[in-house]
Amino acid sequence: MEKPREWLREKSIAKKVLSNANVVFEVIDGRIPFETRNSVVEQLAKERNKKLYIIINKADLIPKDFGKKVKKEIEKEFPAVLFSAKSNLGIKNLNKIIDELSKEKKIIKIGVLGYPNVGKSSVINKLKGRKVATTSPKPGMTRGEQLIKLAPNVFLIDTPGIITLEFQEDLALKGSWIPEKLEQPIETALKLIEKISNHNKNSLKELYNIDPSGEPLDILEKIGYSLNFLKKGGEVDLDRTSKKVLWDWIKGNLKAYWM
Numbered sequence: 001m002e003k004p005r006e007w008l009r010e011k012s013i014a015k016k017v018l019s020n021a022n023v024v025f026e027v028i029d030g031r032i033p034f035e036t037r038n039s040v041v042e043q044l045a046k047e048r049n050k051k052l053y054i055i056i057n058k059a060d061l062i063p064k065d066f067g068k069k070v071k072k073e074i075e076k077e078f079p080a081v082l083f084s085a086k087s088n089l090g091i092k093n094l095n096k097i098i099d100e101l102s103k104e105k106k107i108i109k110i111g112v113l114g115y116p117n118v119g120k121s122s123v124i125n126k127l128k129g130r131k132v133a134t135t136s137p138k139p140g141m142t143r144g145e146q147l148i149k150l151a152p153n154v155f156l157i158d159t160p161g162i163i164t165l166e167f168q169e170d171l172a173l174k175g176s177w178i179p180e181k182l183e184q185p186i187e188t189a190l191k192l193i194e195k196i197s198n199h200n201k202n203s204l205k206e207l208y209n210i211d212p213s214g215e216p217l218d219i220l221e222k223i224g225y226s227l228n229f230l231k232k233g234g235e236v237d238l239d240r241t242s243k244k245v246l247w248d249w250i251k252g253n254l255k256a257y258w259m
């Protein structure tokens with residue numbers, strides 16, 4: 001882990017928010033639902049006996065039947081809602097949950113937690129109906145916590161993304177790490193291409209207009225040629241191409257998903 005100090009700071013924010021909140025909304029990326037479930041968040045919620053709902057966000061980026069399968073699987077453990085901060089998907093269902101929660105207690109404080117960049121701030125803006133929290137494709141946008149009033153007795157708490165103790169490469173594959181800050185962007189991009197090749201090869205073809213066959217390195221090279229990311233001698237700039245692929249994944253331009 002590159003920044004243990006930051007990691008500790010974020011975990012302490014999560015702990016504080018969890019102590020203040022009566023309910024937790026864990027936001028996950030619907031494209032990689034199980035990789036973005038956050039064990040720290042789920043563990044802390046369990047320890048503190050807080051009700052936890054899983055918001056399967058970015059559902060606009062996945063097929064309906066895949067979303068349904070994910071929801072069914074997650075609901076074996078926690079109540080879940082398919083949601084998109086970019087469309088109107090799930091907004092009614094989530095509002096209904098919030099309404100019901102607000103009847104249970106005088107004041108309801110919902111901690112919105114999860115990995116960086118899964119869309120926590122965007123979900124809050126969608127619920128509020130306007131921009132109250134800052135969002136960005138750049139992981140690590142939200143730095144401190146922010147209390148947002150949704151109704152006279154309902155509050156949402158926006159939080160910085162929480163990362164568990166894991167390698168930067170794994171975080172980058174979750175879209176939770178800035179590609180420029182990777183020590184080995186090429187290796188990471190190759191891992192991502194391998195995953196995408198195994199699940200939704202066509203998304204590579206569609207985005208980069210390439211034949212997505214071959215080893216990950218062949219594919220990365222084809223992408224570089226197609227983008228015309230070449231070095232002076234004419235060979236592919238693998239570093240630059242890798243970062244572009246990783247950003248396309250973060251931004252949802254690469255339409256891949258897996259369980």
Ligand SMILES: Nc1nc2c(ncn2[C@@H]2O[C@H](COP(=O)(O)OP(=O)(O)OP(=O)(O)O)[C@@H](O)[C@H]2O)c(=O)[nH]1
Pocket residue numbers: 057058059060061083084085086087115116117118119120121122123134135136137138139140141142143159160161251252
């Ligand atoms: N397609 C799509 N993109 C989304 C959705 N929700 C968020 N995004 C995008 O995902 C990126 C991250 O969104 P944020 O709301 O900033 O995510 P966050 O979890 O608050 O991120 P941090 O504050 O960095 O932890 C932005 O580029 C959003 O536009 C969604 O439902 N669908």
Ligand SMILES: [Mg+2]
Pocket residue numbers: 120121122134135141142158159160
């Ligand atoms: Mg945020």
